[in-house]
Amino acid sequence: MPPSSTRSPAKASGLDCRLAVLGADVRLTPHRREVFDVLAASTDHPTAYDILERVKSRSPHISLATVYNCLEHLTSHGLIKLVHLERGQSRYCANLHEHVHFHCETCGKVIDAHPAADFDPAAFWNLPKGTKVTHTDLAIHGTCSTCAAKS
Amino acid sequence: MPPSSTRSPAKASGLDCRLAVLGADVRLTPHRREVFDVLAASTDHPTAYDILERVKSRSPHISLATVYNCLEHLTSHGLIKLVHLERGQSRYCANLHEHVHFHCETCGKVIDAHPAADFDPAAFWNLPKGTKVTHTDLAIHGTCSTCAAKS
DNA sequence: ATTTAGAATTAGAATGATTCTAACTGCATT
DNA sequence: AATGCAGTTAGAATCATTCTAATTCTAAAT
Structure with missing residues (x-):
């Protein structure tokens, strides 16, 4: 096309x-x-x-x-x-808001999770002085509530 | 062998x-x-x-x-x-301590960074009730201090 | 000491996701 | 109409990883 x-x-x-x-x-x-x-x-x-x-x-x-x-x-x-x-x-993900991904290791589902408050991961971890952060990528792996309820 | x-x-x-x-x-x-x-x-x-x-x-x-x-x-x-x-x-990484990875997008170097204090990412983000977390994986992407100094 | 079973190791084939290549198409400008 | 260019395409190529089948070695059983 x-x-x-x-x-x-x-x-x-x-x-x-x-x-x-x-x-x-x-x-x-x-x-x-x-x-x-x-x-x-x-x-x-x-x-x-x-x-x-x-x-x-x-x-x-x-x-x-x-x-x-x-x-x-x-x-x-x-x-x-x-x-x-x-x-x-x-x-791929069209959600551009600050968020992290929860990945269910049982069913493979991925859900977006949003922070409860403002948080600067770059400042929180002790990165060397002069480091520039462009983006962070947090993946949380585990079992989603649906799968957890089944077992 | x-x-x-x-x-x-x-x-x-x-x-x-x-x-x-x-x-x-x-x-x-x-x-x-x-x-x-x-x-x-x-x-x-x-x-x-x-x-x-x-x-x-x-x-x-x-x-x-x-x-x-x-x-x-x-x-x-x-x-x-x-x-x-x-x-x-x-x-692969033999460092089993709680840490995150900083990835320099310029030179490709990866460095471990450790949290400044105790922090529970799972609790911080609003995960649905019943979600079980096995591990988290935070990657911070950017430019390391060495590469940042050069530019 | 030999046999047997089982795990580790190996080379190479197979797989799966992504990227590359070269050809093709159609719009926009000359 | 001719040219150039970006988008699109099929299929080939690449790359990392996993699989397969054969081989080797260890340990247990005979």
Whole structure:
């Protein structure tokens, strides 16, 4: 599918607001928008393959390579986040708010958790003077309440 | 190389202390011990391949498969930790103290950082009631002081 | 001392996720 | 119409890891 819209289009959406806030020069093709929309509508931190399957309902001929390209583009422009919880597939997340990931080792589910108060992990741990922090990535592994109740 | 020692051997070492504390039933073959020793002597969170290269000086014929087997054995018995900082290779760490990892995005260096005070991340983030936490994994990404000074 | 069973080790094949490559397509400008 | 360029594509290539089947060694049983 070729690009049919160039810069941020006029249609209003969460994505457009996000673009406006970032002020980024993000060229949004239909595929990139679809990939973003699928991810924004997902709460399960899908993998690239999951996203491919979901985008296919709208664009049956999209390829996995294109999904990877779109995800890379969106990630590098700060529109989505890449999450590594375990070895194997990377997962993606459209929640840009400060949050951490809880990963259930029993059912594999991933849930976002938000801090109870402001907290600066970089300051909390004794990092050497002069260290610059760009982002932190906290994964909490365990058993979710549903799985814990079953056992 | 076949196993020549069965249970924890008599020779005293950090590893043996660790074994005693864990009370684990860990069968230590020479290769497993070498892999552990190499990791314990490293502060750079080596990958499986790094470890292979270092163990080779003592056991020139060891294979990567054996290194993976040893690492898996040591990890599953709680003697070492597996760290995923980015996509690609897994890294290993013999520091079992509560700590987080700082990853320099410029030079790739990984340094351990220890908390300034007691802190329970699981309690801090609003996890649903009934959630059980087995371990947390905090990665802080940024630029280390050395790289920051250069730019 | 031999046999047997079981675990460790090995090389190499297989797998799985991601990235690369080269060709193709269509919009936008010349 | 021609050109250039970014996006897209299929398929190949790569890379880390895991699997498989054969081999080797240890320890227990005979």
